[in-house]
Amino acid sequence: MDQVAMEFLPKDPSEEEFRRALCNGFILCNVLNKVNPGAVPKVVKASMTSSEAAESPNQDSENMRNFLAAVKDKQLLAFETSDMEKGGSINKVVDCILCLKGYHEWKKAGGVGVWRYGGTVKITSSPNELPNALTATERAADESGEELELSKYEQLREFIQLSNEASIEESKTTNALTFLFDRFGLWLLQAYLTDGNMDEEFPLNAMVIDAFLSKIVNDFSTLLVSQGIKLGLFLKKILKADDGPVSKSDFIEATSDYIDKRNNLQAATGISKAYICIGNNEVVLNSVCRSPGRVEILTDLIQRHIEDLKLFFRETRLEVRKFHSYWEADIKRLEHHVRDLEVASSSYLKILQENQMLFNEVLDLKGKIRIYCRVRPILPGESKDQSTVDYVGENGSILIVNSLRKGKDSKKVFSFDKVFGPTVSQEQIYTNIQPLIRSVLDGYNVCIFAYGQTGSGKTYTMSGYDLNTKETWGVNFRAICDLFQISKTREDVIEYKVGVQMIEIYNEQVRDLLVIDGSTKRLDIYNNTQLNGLTVPDASWVPVSSTQDVLDLIRIGQKNRIVGPTAFNERSSRSHSILTVHVHGKELVSGTIFKGSLNLVDLAGSERMDKSKVQGDRLKEAQYINRSLSALGDVISALAQKSTHIPYRNSKLTQILQNSLGGHAKTLMLVHISPEPDAIGETLSTLKFAERVASIELGAARSNKETGDILELKEEITNLKLALEKKEAEVEQFKARTASSAKLRRSKFSSALIGKEISVKVPEERASRLGKPQSPTPPVRRYLSGDKGASTRNKVKFDVVENQPMSKVVVPVKAHGTRSLAPVPEITSTDNNSGVQADHKSDESKLNSLMHSTASSLGKVSQNLKKSSFF
Numbered sequence: 021m022d023q024v025a026m027e028f029l030p031k032d033p034s035e036e037e038f039r040r041a042l043c044n045g046f047i048l049c050n051v052l053n054k055v056n057p058g059a060v061p062k063v064v065k066a067s068m069t070s071s072e073a074a075e076s077p078n079q080d081s082e083n084m085r086n087f088l089a090a091v092k093d094k095q096l097l098a099f100e101t102s103d104m105e106k107g108g109s110i111n112k113v114v115d116c117i118l119c120l121k122g123y124h125e126w127k128k129a130g131g132v133g134v135w136r137y138g139g140t141v142k143i144t145s146s147p148n149e150l151p152n153a154l155t156a157t158e159r160a161a162d163e164s165g166e167e168l169e170l171s172k173y174e175q176l177r178e179f180i181q182l183s184n185e186a187s188i189e190e191s192k193t194t195n196a197l198t199f200l201f202d203r204f205g206l207w208l209l210q211a212y213l214t215d216g217n218m219d220e221e222f223p224l225n226a227m228v229i230d231a232f233l234s235k236i237v238n239d240f241s242t243l244l245v246s247q248g249i250k251l252g253l254f255l256k257k258i259l260k261a262d263d264g265p266v267s268k269s270d271f272i273e274a275t276s277d278y279i280d281k282r283n284n285l286q287a288a289t290g291i292s293k294a295y296i297c298i299g300n301n302e303v304v305l306n307s308v309c310r311s312p313g314r315v316e317i318l319t320d321l322i323q324r325h326i327e328d329l330k331l332f333f334r335e336t337r338l339e340v341r342k343f344h345s346y347w348e349a350d351i352k353r354l355e356h357h358v359r360d361l362e363v364a365s366s367s368y369l370k371i372l373q374e375n376q377m378l379f380n381e382v383l384d385l386k387g388k389i390r391i392y393c394r395v396r397p398i399l400p401g402e403s404k405d406q407s408t409v410d411y412v413g414e415n416g417s418i419l420i421v422n423s424l425r426k427g428k429d430s431k432k433v434f435s436f437d438k439v440f441g442p443t444v445s446q447e448q449i450y451t452n453i454q455p456l457i458r459s460v461l462d463g464y465n466v467c468i469f470a471y472g473q474t475g476s477g478k479t480y481t482m483s484g485y486d487l488n489t490k491e492t493w494g495v496n497f498r499a500i501c502d503l504f505q506i507s508k509t510r511e512d513v514i515e516y517k518v519g520v521q522m523i524e525i526y527n528e529q530v531r532d533l534l535v536i537d538g539s540t541k542r543l544d545i546y547n548n549t550q551l552n553g554l555t556v557p558d559a560s561w562v563p564v565s566s567t568q569d570v571l572d573l574i575r576i577g578q579k580n581r582i583v584g585p586t587a588f589n590e591r592s593s594r595s596h597s598i599l600t601v602h603v604h605g606k607e608l609v610s611g612t613i614f615k616g617s618l619n620l621v622d623l624a625g626s627e628r629m630d631k632s633k634v635q636g637d638r639l640k641e642a643q644y645i646n647r648s649l650s651a652l653g654d655v656i657s658a659l660a661q662k663s664t665h666i667p668y669r670n671s672k673l674t675q676i677l678q679n680s681l682g683g684h685a686k687t688l689m690l691v692h693i694s695p696e697p698d699a700i701g702e703t704l705s706t707l708k709f710a711e712r713v714a715s716i717e718l719g720a721a722r723s724n725k726e727t728g729d730i731l732e733l734k735e736e737i738t739n740l741k742l743a744l745e746k747k748e749a750e751v752e753q754f755k756a757r758t759a760s761s762a763k764l765r766r767s768k769f770s771s772a773l774i775g776k777e778i779s780v781k782v783p784e785e786r787a788s789r790l791g792k793p794q795s796p797t798p799p800v801r802r803y804l805s806g807d808k809g810a811s812t813r814n815k816v817k818f819d820v821v822e823n824q825p826m827s828k829v830v831v832p833v834k835a836h837g838t839r840s841l842a843p844v845p846e847i848t849s850t851d852n853n854s855g856v857q858a859d860h861k862s863d864e865s866k867l868n869s870l871m872h873s874t875a876s877s878l879g880k881v882s883q884n885l886k887k888s889s890f891f
């Protein structure tokens with residue numbers, strides 16, 4: 021409290037002194053706030069002494085104005101500012117203050133019932149409400165100008181002084197309490213932490229400290245309220261004692277006694293505060309309170325306070341322990357619960373995985389071709405506003421919008437195993453097909469083929485965009501690296517060999533893509549459906565043993581692939597490319613052998629010739645592409661309808677894919693579509709084709725996993741079959757060669773006879789005609805049929821087919837009659853025919869030895885097979 025505020029009413033104030041003390045409004049505002057907290061929200065500190073204020077009363081008139089406004093607002097008796105000036109009606113001021121006092125007492129007493137001021141019933145109010153109909157007080161005495169009694173002034177002065185002090189004391193107490201609580205908390209913590217390992221017993225956390233402090237605050241608030249009530253009662257007693265007003269000296273004594281007690285309490289609080297801070301009672305006692313009489317009281321108070329605090333601390337500690345044990349039990353319950361949940365969630369996960377596995381097994385058992393659809397993003401230069409793909413669902417559905425149609429027909433939903441939107445990355449695509457690819461290492465044949473219109477992103481998915489950028493690596497590269505790396509991790513258990521072939525079908529010719537000398541040899545396809553042999557055995561088979569090998573191979577393959585510009589794609593693939601990874605694995609302990617193969621097919625894009633505006637070579641390529649794709653469509657339709665005849669042999673593509681489409685392979689079709697509105701026709705036909713493919717059931721996929729012996733035998737069979745196939749082909753070639761050489765020999769033989777005479781046996785009835793020199797040749801030709809002919813010098817003797825009486829005739833041979841359909845007879849006597857005969861003999865012996873070696877190989881195999889219990 022500053023000096024101005026401390027300046028107060030003298031002991032026996034004159035009217036002038038009274039006015040001067042109150043005229044700045046500061047005291048009045050404080051008193052009103054005490055009686056009715058918050059009535060004057062803003063009290064301006066007095067800036068001058070009361071004597072200065074009296075000289076210039078307007079200086080602090082803000083407080084006075086606020087006070088009068090608040091008093092009027094509360095409908096209490098008020099006065100005018102001019103009443104505070106010299107010559108003003110000070111009685112009104114006094115009246116106002118007495119009214120305030122009366123109202124205060126009434127309120128302190130509970131505020132129930134009626135409140136009287138000056139003997140007149142003024143108001144009836146509920147306990148918490150202000151009087152709402154306060155009329156003017158009875159002012160007879162005031163108006164008569166009768167002098168105020170001294171005792172009345174005294175009471176007023178004391179009331180004002182006490183109220184003011186109480187307000188100051190309260191704010192001091194609040195500050196001290198705040199400080200005390202802060203320090204107390206700290207002390208408690210220090211004591212707690214130093215006294216016997218409490219950090220282990222006591223779970224210190226913000227919540228505990230908060231709870232503890234709020235309890236203390238509550239207790240002290242209660243104490244404070246009771247102090248306030250005590251003061252109120254005390255004032256009431258001294259100001260309005262039933263046995264008449266107390267004397268001035270009694271009142272002052274009682275008040276000073278009370279203030280003493282308050283001060284003691286205050287000092288005790290201060291001391292305990294200091295005690296807590298410093299821990300030295302004596303020093304503080306001496307410094308704070310020098311009066312020896314008070315020291316005992318204060319020490320006593322402090323002791324009691326400390327005892328209380330100790331008790332409180334012990335109770336708190338017990339309570340905390342209790343809570344601690346509750347919490348421990350709770351935590352244990354929660355731990356159990358969490359463990360139960362963990363178990364439940366892991367078994368849920370297991371069930372989900374099992375479901376997924378079962379679902380895949382069902383698919384595998386049915387031999388369903390899986391269909392994944394990928395939507396190409398809109399490319400720079402294409403309109404971003406219109407995309408034919410309206411919605412891509414999580415569950416494998418895709419909604420296509422056809423702006424050329426209206427109403428219901430403009431939208432169509434397709435459903436596949438998975439649909440990847442335009443933002444799906446290369447890595448995500450691979451992750452989704454990885455399990456399928458990895459099954460190659462367990463001996464499965466897997467085929468993944470990319471299908472779609474030209475420019476829809478097939479090559480992007482399969483080959484990737486740029487081999488130097490990891491994010492854009494395609495399925496081919498990722499798959500080989502993956503297989504190769506997994507095979508490395510299993511090398512302690514299984515010995516794997518991974519090899520790669522890369523071919524393309526360009527204009528119905530199979531070409532090797534892994535050649536480095538630029539050769540373009542045509543390769544043959546072998547139909548080896550029973551085992552996982554090489555379908556194109558003559559194509560380069562390159563073993564890979566490092567990621568770098570894979571990278572180099574893919575680079576060579578991509579370089580050799582034939583590409584060209586079309587209206588839809590600057591670098592359109594003009595061929596179907598097939599990358600085949602062969603995996604051969606042998607379990608080191610059991611000797612079991614796996615043979616898996618992975619066919620990664622990037623089909624050439626289907627295109628509408630009218631739209632693609634191609635000509636010349638491009639047109640020819642497009643025709644071949646479309647023809648082979650339509651052959652693929654025919655195979656798919658036949659498979660879907662479970663036809664007995666599947667037209668695999670109609671194209672090289674279907675021949676190569678035969679094992680994957682109709683065998684026991686796991687097959688995945690990656691359908692690609694472009695979002696361009698221009699391509700809506702192709703998009704719809706692609707998706708419809710994919711739906712048809714999805715309906716095919718091929719039967720369960722089988723793993724090529726055998727124990728060593730059986731697999732070796734099977735391999736032998738396969739090799740022999742291959743050899744047999746080759747030999748059959750050789751026999752065919754030999755036959756063709758023989759036929760042409762026979763023709764040649766016949767012509768040689770016939771030319772050798774021209775101009776000579778031959779003796780032939782003919783039916784008698786003909787002999788006469790034949791004997792005629794004019795028409796010998798045509799009938800002779802008819803009867804040249806056997807191979808039992810014998811020849812003499814310049815004469816050839818033939819047996820006649822029909823069993824008739826024969827006669828010999830000698831006929832001359834003319835040039836135009838030398839054609840013969842019969843096998844060539846031996847002409848031993850003719851010198852210039854001996855070479856022909858030798859050729860013939862050597863061909864025959866070759867054929868015989870070929871047949872013999874094949875038969876003996878087959879015999880060996882069948883013996884081996886008989887030995888094996890498997891057959």
Ligand SMILES: Nc1ncnc2c1ncn2[C@@H]1O[C@H](COP(=O)(O)OP(=O)(O)OP(=O)(O)O)[C@@H](O)[C@H]1O
Binds near residue numbers: 395397442
């Ligand atoms: N997912 C994708 N993200 C970014 N660009 C892509 C994507 N798919 C395709 N493209 C781009 O689209 C263009 C055509 O793609 P791509 O050559 O792979 O099509 P395609 O179906 O193989 O065509 P074609 O059948 O004519 O060979 C290329 O420029 C390619 O980079």
